[in-house]
Amino acid sequence: MFAAYATHFDRDRPLTGLEMGERPRPEVPEHWALVRVRAASVNHHDLWSLRGVGLAQEALPMVLGCDAAGVDEDGNEVVVHSVIGATGHGVGPDERRSLLSERYQGSFAEYLAVPRWNLLPKPPELTFAEAACLPTAWLTAYRMLFTAADVRPGDSVLVQGAGGGVATAAVILGAAAGLRMLVTSRDPAKRERALALGAEVALAPGERPPHRVDAVLETVGAATWQHSVRSLRPGGTLVISGATSGQALPDAELTRIFFLELRVVGTTMGDRDELAALLSFCQAKGVRPLIDSELPLDRAPEALARVERGDVFGKIVLTS
Structure with missing residues (x-):
């Protein structure tokens, strides 16, 4: 599958560690789901990962990306809660929590594997790009x-x-x-x-x-x-x-x-119940995430460069 991934760290020039190309499709353990990613939004977390913050050397190469919206194996349109291990669902009960792209491969790819518990129904009122802005x-x-x-x-x-x-x-x-x-x-x-x-x-x-x-x-x-x-x-x-x-x-x-x-x-992030409340709030109030631009996944380096420069108003979303 095509993906954007980190191969090495550079604190001063983080984008030098970003590669684009083929990666293995993720394995799907018991109680996990495979999601065909339709949209993934870009966060400062992705730049910190390329600087080696929160990401261990031994975890490389690592597909970047925390947020995703897509379609699961059963055809359901879903939003991914990006915190893994907060409750033990799908992982060991003593595993500390982490974000996608820290311990488990991230969402800047055609496919993503996450615990099934991390999937929430995508409201039909939201596009995949809008829904992908929400989890982080x-x-x-x-x-x-x-x-x-x-x-x-x-x-x-x-x-x-x-x-x-x-x-x-x-x-x-x-x-x-x-x-x-x-x-x-x-x-x-x-x-x-x-x-x-x-x-x-x-x-x-x-x-x-x-x-x-x-x-x-x-x-x-x-x-x-x-x-x-x-x-x-x-x-x-x-x-x-x-x-x-x-x-x-x-x-x-x-x-x-x-x-x-x-x-x-x-504070940092939010839990699954808060994401469900946020989705409900967006439905009830007609609130829609502000999208700066939508770019295809193969333009991830351009998207990350804009985030690094601060040349963004709202969210940049990568689509695949």
């Missing part, structure tokens, strides 16, 4: 908003970095749920597009928001940390699920955090 970035945004931040309609939420998959998902989901969404971006065009998606306010980096917010969603890290902390109201919540700009903080704002009794909550 959109599920992370859903969990950040409604589980970790625990916000309610009418609350205000600041999203750092307006263009990425998690950020655009958070704006769309939050606006649909009656939240007052604010965003930041270096790019004026991305700020305008965020407003069109439902954000009430779009700020330049470091610009003071018109009012302090109930929660901040942080995926950027060091570059925006101080602004995030200073934007919160007393008792507010900062939810962090990534650090694309690095982890070294010049000032962690610890005094402000304890004096204002702020909550700092770390």
Whole structure:
């Protein structure tokens, strides 16, 4: 089968480790399913894998890709929950959880094998490309908003970095749920597009928001940390699920955090039940993932290069 896969690691030039070509069709253990992949979305996780983060040398070559939507052996249209081993379904009960493309071959291929428990019905209202956007970035945004931040309609939420998959998902989901969404971006065009998606306010980096917010969603890290902390109201919540700009903080704002009794909550991904809730939310509210572009699988290097440059608004989806 044709696939996009990692052959070696390079922290500075991650795309040098990406190869395109034939790989063996995955074996299907008992209680697993074989999915014909119709669409797989691209995530920053794929670049981190090519840098050797979360992926062991002995696991190479590894097919990249966390997210997928496709058709199982019985002809069912399905969405794949990409966390393997969280509950023991389909794997040993003591196996630590991992994402597809860390321990098991990923979704940038014509076929994918996953535990049958990881399959959810694809809503007929969603295209395969739209459904493939949900299991990582959109599920992370859903969990950040409604589980970790625990916000309610009418609350205000600041999203750092307006263009990425998690950020655009958070704006769309939050606006649909009656939240007052604010965003930041270096790019004026991305700020305008965020407003069109439902954000009430779009700020330049470091610009003071018109009012302090109930929660901040942080995926950027060091570059925006101080602004995030200073934007919160007393008792507010900062939810962090990534650090694309690095982890070294010049000032962690610890005094402000304890004096204002702020909550700092770390989170990653979401569970199968949350993915089912997200799918239901999209059906009920008519919410659709924002797709930057759809590219055939053989253009995976182009897609990953755009993600590396930050030249994306929404999600890039690979189709096969």
